[in-house]
Amino acid sequence: MSTKISNWPAATPMWVDLGVHDLPAAKSFYGNLFGWGFVSGGQGSGDYLLAHLGGHAVAGIGPKQDPGMPTAWTTFLASDDVDATSRKIVASGGQLIAAPFDVMNSGRMSLAVDSVGAAFGVWQAGTHIGAERVNEHGALCWNELHTRDYSTARTFYSDVFDVSYQDLTEEGMVYSTLRRPVDGRDVGGVHHDTALPDDVPNHWLTWFASDDVQATARRAAKLGSVLLSPVTEGPLGRTAIVQAPQGEVFGIIDAPRIGE
Incomplete structure (x- = not known):
C-alpha cells in the first residue's frame, strides 16, 4: 500500500475518472467490486463523486457531460503548469478537447487527445492531488x-x-x-x-x-x-x-x- 499526501510529480499518471449514463449503477458496481465508498466532489461539482478507500480518494465517477461521449476511464497526467503543458500538446500534434480551466479550488485541468488520437487529461493540483492511495486492492x-x-x-x-x-x-x-x-x-x-x-x-x-x-x-x-x-x-x-x-x-x- 502507498498513501500519498503531497502533489504528484509532473508527468505521473495520477488520477482516473469515469463518466457514465447511470451513476447509481456505477456506484453499485464498483462498490461491490472493489469496496469503494463515495463522497461528493464538493460544492459546485454537480454529481461528481470521489471514490474512497479507507477515507482516501482513489478515483472519480460522475454523469456524462455529453451523452455521445464514449464510456471510458480517463487517465490524467500531473503537470506543474497545465497552461504551458496544453500549449505543448498542440505544438506536438495533439488537440485540446477542453482548454485549461479551474475546477473550483481543487485544481486546474485540460482534456486532450495525443498525436495518435488517445484521450487523456492534464491535472495541476490545488486542494485535490489526485489518487491518495495506490498499489493496493481496489486502487490505481x-x-x-x-x-x-x-x-x-x-x-x-x-x-x-x-x-x-x-x-x-x-x-x-x-x-x-x-x-x-x-x-x-x-x-x-x-x-x-x-x-x-x-x-x-x-x-x-x-x-x-x-x-x-x-x-x-x-x-x-x-x-x-x-x-x-x-x-x-x-x-x-x-x-x-x-x-x-x-x-x-x-x-x-x-x-x-x-x-x-
Whole structure:
C-alpha cells in the first residue's frame, strides 16, 4: 500500500475518472467490486463523486457531460503548469478537447487527445492531488497507452512531458515504460498493440490492483461484466481485462508494487 499526501510529480499518471449514463449503477458496481465508498466532489461539482478507500480518494465517477461521449476511464497526467503543458500538446500534434480551466479550488485541468488520437487529461493540483492511495486492492496501480503508432506516441509524450523510456520489448511484445523527468522512476507504459480491433481507438488503459485477481474477475462477471481477456499469468502476476456493464474497459492485476 502507498498513501500519498503531497502533489504528484509532473508527468505521473495520477488520477482516473469515469463518466457514465447511470451513476447509481456505477456506484453499485464498483462498490461491490472493489469496496469503494463515495463522497461528493464538493460544492459546485454537480454529481461528481470521489471514490474512497479507507477515507482516501482513489478515483472519480460522475454523469456524462455529453451523452455521445464514449464510456471510458480517463487517465490524467500531473503537470506543474497545465497552461504551458496544453500549449505543448498542440505544438506536438495533439488537440485540446477542453482548454485549461479551474475546477473550483481543487485544481486546474485540460482534456486532450495525443498525436495518435488517445484521450487523456492534464491535472495541476490545488486542494485535490489526485489518487491518495495506490498499489493496493481496489486502487490505481498502473496506466499504459495502447497504440498502433508506437514511435509517434513516444515522441509526443517525450516532447510534451519530457519523459524518457526504458525498453522492455521481448518476443511477441513491443513495450516500454515511461519514466518521469524528476527522478527517472517508471510511472506508466507504452504498448505497441498490434492486436487492437479496427473499431477500437488508441487509448490509455487503467489498471486496478487486486489481492485476488481470480476472485475479482469472478465477481466482475457476476456483476454483469464481460472478461475481454481471461485471467492470465504474467511476469507481474495474474491479470485480466474487464468490460464493465456500462462499457468501460479496465485491467485488474495481482498486486504489482509500482512505486510513486
